[in-house]
Amino acid sequence: MTRIGFRLALAYRSNIIMTCVTLVAQVFLLRMIWTSVYGSRPSAAGLSLEALLAYLTLANLQSFATHTLVSRIMHHRIRTGMVFFDLARPVGYLRQMAAFQVGNTAGGLLLLAPVIPVVLLVGSITVPVNGFGYVLTFALGYVIAVQLALLISLIGFWTMETGAISLLYRLVSQFFAGTMVPLAFFPGFLGVLAEILPFKYMGYVPAAIYVGHITDISGPVLVELAWVAGLWGLLALTWSRAHRRVVIQGG
Amino acid sequence: MAEILRSLRLYVLLQRASARGAMQYRLNTVIGILSGAVWQGTGFAFIWVVMHTFPSLAGWGLAEIAFLYGLRLTAHALAMIPMMSVNDIQWVVRDGEFDRFLLRPLNPLVQLMGNRMGIAQFGDLLVGVALLVVAGQNAQVRWSVPLIAYCLVSVVGGALIEAAFFLALCSLALRMIDTFALRVFVDDVFSKFGSYPMKIFGGTVEWLLTFVLPVAFVAYVPSSILLGKLGNAWALAAPLLGVILIALAYLIWRRQLDHYQSVGH
Numbered sequence: 001m002t003r004i005g006f007r008l009a010l011a012y013r014s015n016i017i018m019t020c021v022t023l024v025a026q027v028f029l030l031r032m033i034w035t036s037v038y039g040s041r042p043s044a045a046g047l048s049l050e051a052l053l054a055y056l057t058l059a060n061l062q063s064f065a066t067h068t069l070v071s072r073i074m075h076h077r078i079r080t081g082m083v084f085f086d087l088a089r090p091v092g093y094l095r096q097m098a099a100f101q102v103g104n105t106a107g108g109l110l111l112l113a114p115v116i117p118v119v120l121l122v123g124s125i126t127v128p129v130n131g132f133g134y135v136l137t138f139a140l141g142y143v144i145a146v147q148l149a150l151l152i153s154l155i156g157f158w159t160m161e162t163g164a165i166s167l168l169y170r171l172v173s174q175f176f177a178g179t180m181v182p183l184a185f186f187p188g189f190l191g192v193l194a195e196i197l198p199f200k201y202m203g204y205v206p207a208a209i210y211v212g213h214i215t216d217i218s219g220p221v222l223v224e225l226a227w228v229a230g231l232w233g234l235l236a237l238t239w240s241r242a243h244r245r246v247v248i249q250g251g
Numbered sequence: 252m253a254e255i256l257r258s259l260r261l262y263v264l265l266q267r268a269s270a271r272g273a274m275q276y277r278l279n280t281v282i283g284i285l286s287g288a289v290w291q292g293t294g295f296a297f298i299w300v301v302m303h304t305f306p307s308l309a310g311w312g313l314a315e316i317a318f319l320y321g322l323r324l325t326a327h328a329l330a331m332i333p334m335m336s337v338n339d340i341q342w343v344v345r346d347g348e349f350d351r352f353l354l355r356p357l358n359p360l361v362q363l364m365g366n367r368m369g370i371a372q373f374g375d376l377l378v379g380v381a382l383l384v385v386a387g388q389n390a391q392v393r394w395s396v397p398l399i400a401y402c403l404v405s406v407v408g409g410a411l412i413e414a415a416f417f418l419a420l421c422s423l424a425l426r427m428i429d430t431f432a433l434r435v436f437v438d439d440v441f442s443k444f445g446s447y448p449m450k451i452f453g454g455t456v457e458w459l460l461t462f463v464l465p466v467a468f469v470a471y472v473p474s475s476i477l478l479g480k481l482g483n484a485w486a487l488a489a490p491l492l493g494v495i496l497i498a499l500a501y502l503i504w505r506r507q508l509d510h511y512q513s514v515g516h
Contacts, residue, residue: 018432028456034344036451037305044304164282168289175293187303236493 001096002103008069009107010192022066027123028043030056030180045184050126051211054184057123058207060117063179066202067141070101071166078156087246092148094239102148115172129212137217140224145202147231149174157242159202177203184213197250198227258361265365266333273368280370285373294446295320295382306411309450314389315478320446321382324468326409327442328376334414335369340424341431349425352512360504398477404490405473410471411493413441415500422504425511437464444456445469468492 031053036050047055073099076081128134152169156162176199177212178186183194183204194200201224208214273280298320303315311319341347341365352359387394387402416437444513445466449457461467468489475481 018435021436025436025439025443029447030454032451032456033301033308033447036309037301037307161279164286166281167286171286171289171293175296180297181300185300185304187300190300 001099004104005100006107009104009111015190020112023060024118024122026061027057027119047184047213048167051213053124055207055211056125057119057125059179059203060121062138062207063174063177064112065105066145068101068145069104071098071149071153073100074153075156075166076161094235095148098146126211128210130217132211133217134206134210135202136208137220137224140228141201141206144198144208144224144227144231147235151235151238153163154238154242172208173199176200179203182208182213258358258407261357262361262392266368269365269368273370281371284374287371289377291324291375297316308372309448311448314386317382317386318390319388319470319474320476322374323445324379325383326377326406326469327413328372329406329410330413333364333368334417336367336373337363337418340421341429343444344424345514347514360435376454392477401486402477408493409469409491411497412465415496418500419503422507425507441466441469465492490514
C-alpha cells in the first residue's frame, strides 16, 4: 500500500509540478506582503521579520508535506464501491489507508526536493534554533494530520459524499495551522480558537520551534501525544461503527 | 448585429438548460457555491488578520484593501461564470465532441460556453459583491453616479482582461496543445497577486504584473482611481485594455479554429 501511494505521487508528476510552482508563487507573495507591512519595524508580536520569513517559508513547505490525498482516494473508492477490495484484504482498512498516505507523502517529498532550494531562495530561511524539537513536533503533527484526514473520510461510510467536506476541512485547517499568518498574530477570539484546535501542530508549532519563537517543547509534545492517543481511540470507535454500515454501491 | 443578438438569445437558452441541470443536484450546487465562498473568505480572513496588527499595507488601509479584493473577485467571477465550461475544451476536442459543435448553426464558442455553468464562481460573486459594497461604504470615497458607473465599467473591464487570457490559452487546445497547467498558473497569478497593491512587489515583478501579464489593470488601477490614489488620466486604460485584449483573444481563437483538425471519430 505504501508503495502504491508512492507510485501514485510520481505518476501525477505534472500535477505536483504545478503545486510546486504555486507554492513558490505563494511564498514569494507572502514574503512581499510581510516585508511591506513590517516596513521599518524591527519586530512584531515577538517575531523579527527574519524569523517570520523563515517561519512562513517553512510553514508552507509543511503544508505541502501534510497534504493528505488519502481522503480523495477513500472518497472515490467508497463512491464507486471499490472499497470492497480494500475491505477484503487481510490487513486492517485504516492501516492500509494510513500506509497509502505515508507512501504518497514520501513520493511528494521526493518530487519536492529539487524545488526546496528555489522556495528557500524566494522565501528565506535561518539556521534551526531547535532542530530536534522541530523534527519531533512536526512528525507528531504529521500523524495528527493523517488521523484527521482518515476521520473525515470515514464520514463517507454514512454520507457517501465527502468531496465538499474535505475541501472545507482543508481550507479551514490550513488557515488555523497558521500557514499564512503565525498564530501569534491572531486577534482575540480567533486566537483562542486557533490555540484549542489541533491544526496548529501541522504548521505553527513546529515552525515556531524552528525559529525559536517557542522555546519549551515539552508542553506541545505532551499535548500532541494526547491528541494522537485521543484521535486513535476516536478512529477505532468510528471505524467499528462504520464498517457495520458498509454499503457497496452497485455491488 | 442580428447575428450577435441571435447568439446571445441561444446562449441564454443554453445556460438556462445547464442551470436546470445543475439544480437537479441541489445539495451539490449549494455546497459548490458555499465552498467557493469559503475559499475566498479564508483568503480575505488572512488580510484581515494581518491588518489587525499592521494598519497599513503600502499606504492602503483595511477598507481600501477590502475594496480592491472585492473588485478583483467580482471581475473574476464575471469572467469565469460564462467561461468556465471552455475549460473543458481539451476533453471536448479529444472526444471528438467538438465536431458536433461545428455542424450546428451557432458559433462554436457560444456553444462551448453554454455547455456547463460555473457553480463555485457564484460563491466568488457573492463574496466579491459583499466586500465591494461594505468596503465601498467604509473607505473614504464620495460616491456619485459617474463614480459608480466607472466602478461598474471597470469591473467589466477587469473581467474582460481575465477572460481574454483564459480564452487565448484555451484556444490552443484546438491544435492539441495542452495548456491546462499554464491556465492554472495564470489564474493563480491573477487571483493571488491581483488582490494587493502592486507597490509591495517592487521593481521587476511590479513591472511584469503591469505590462507583461496585466494583472494590475484588473483591479489595482481602477480601485486606485476610485480611492483617489491615482490621477484620472489612467481611468480609461483598464476598460479599454479589456476590450482590446478580448478582441485579440477572439482573433486568436478564430485563427486556431481555422487550423482545427478533428481527432477523427
